[in-house]
Amino acid sequence: MNSQNRYELYVEVQKQKKLEIIHLERLVETRWAYWYKSLKKINIRFKEIREVLNVLSSNGDEKSRVMAIGYLKEISSQRFISILISMESILEIVHCASNELQNSKLLLPSAIHLINITKQNLLNMRSNGVWEKLEKKIVAKAKENDIEVDIKKIQKRKHVLNKNLQNYFISSTVGKNISKFTSLQDLKTNIYFEAIDRFTVELNTRFSNDVCNILMVTDVFNSSSSAFFNPDSIHLKHFIEHYKYFKIDKCLLSSEFLTAKTLCLKENYENLDLFNISHLLNKVHNAFPETLKIISILMTLPATTATNERFFSSLKRVKNYLRLTMGDERLSDLLVINVESTEASKINLDTAVDKFSLLKERHLKTNIYFEAIDRFTVELNTIFPNDVCNILMVTDVFNSSSSAFFNPDSIHLKHFIEHNKYFKIDKCLLSSEFLTAKTLCLKENYENLDLYNISHLLNKVHNAYS
DSSP, X not given: OOHHHHHHHHHXXXXXXXXXXXOOOOOOTTOHHHHHHHHHHHHHTHHHHHHHHHHHHHHSOHXXXXXXXXXXXXXXXXXXXXXXXXXXXXXXXXXXXXXXXXXXXXXXXXXXXXXXXXXXXXXXXXXXXXXXXXXXXXXXXXXXXXXXXXXXXXXXXXXXXOGGGTTSOOSSOOOOOOXXXXXXXXXXXXXXXXXXXXXXXXXXXXXXXXXXXXXXXXXXXXXXXXXXXXXXXXXXXXXXXXXXXXXXXXXXXXXXXXXXXXXXXXXXXXXXXXXXXXXXXXXXXGGOHHHHHHHHHHTTSOOOSHHHHHHHHHHHHHSOGGGTTOOHHHHHHHHHHHHTHHXXXXXXXXXXXXXXXXXXXXXXXXXXXXXXXXXXXXHHHHHXXXXXXXXXXXXXXXXXXXXXXXXXXXXXXXXXXHHTXXXXXOXXXXXXXXXXXXXXXXXXXXXXXXXXXXXXXXXXXXXXXX
């Protein structure tokens, strides 16, 4: 029985019970969100997973039986349930901060505030009161699945120290009584509290007070902040003190900030962020040398892992087992095409071939020439199949210059809804919502009405456009 058949059995068990089919997540080390989702789904479908393992342990092939018996023994324990529920509660706290830190348009002051809230929530969880609530969940989950709760400790055979080690200082353990199973009290100390401490220490290490004080200087360039272009900001002082190498003149900043603030507010930008301020001040860069020094430093500081994670996800799809012999140059080119799929989908192959044919003669043999074209075409069809393109073309529905703008009968929208059945998008409500949303968007007279502006506008009344 292969892995596909085993998973189909898991799906079939859910169908027989008339439950909503929940697919288990594949763990991805670079994506913390997958860890939380995985534990959440295992907790929800714990009973069904055990049923599947019971079936496999008796009816599966030799390999499946061995694996099923081992997994079943591992998850049918108080220790596993305790770790499952406690780690799910911890990752639930970290989940929001993890997602926000991968935002490509991250606002540093908001992110730091979110990190501080996350650290505080973790510290609040490190209490006997919270553990008692988790302990009740653990006991209830164990009893629900007929798993013994009060497991006695099983001691290993006592180790006898080597006589040759006497009169010596030993820096590592040489043997002690170790419990195979531990009580809930031991799990609280050795797993739950220890996990919280490790998360807290890691957050304090990566986001120390010194680092946060330096990054908070971006608040000076936030038009919605009370510290907007305030030369007396405490965060600005920390920043200048840290970056002594650039010799930022504090005396000039008061004059520059006063003029820069007036100049920026006069422009009436809809979204006055750091990049817009930089663009505006660079037009008269000789007037704001010290301010532009700070902005130049800040624009090199923000970093996010979202782009890198997306890049390596593409790498797994492009460089599969059939393409391991390709050179680095070709792999690099394919990755660019795959990552920038939106732009690449606009390429007209016939036009590209025509332009290529007009270039200087390559002295290529006819069969090599056409073979290259065929390979290129096959490669593009592999990376951009019609199904994927039809789904991605749904963005045309939110393009104000398109004839399909907020058109509920768009063929691309139908493909999108059909593909994303899991989200249960109600087609009946879309006609009404699209009609109102289109009127609302056009009424605002946006200069650049893109998907982000539409999202921002509709989120103000999000209950109306679910």
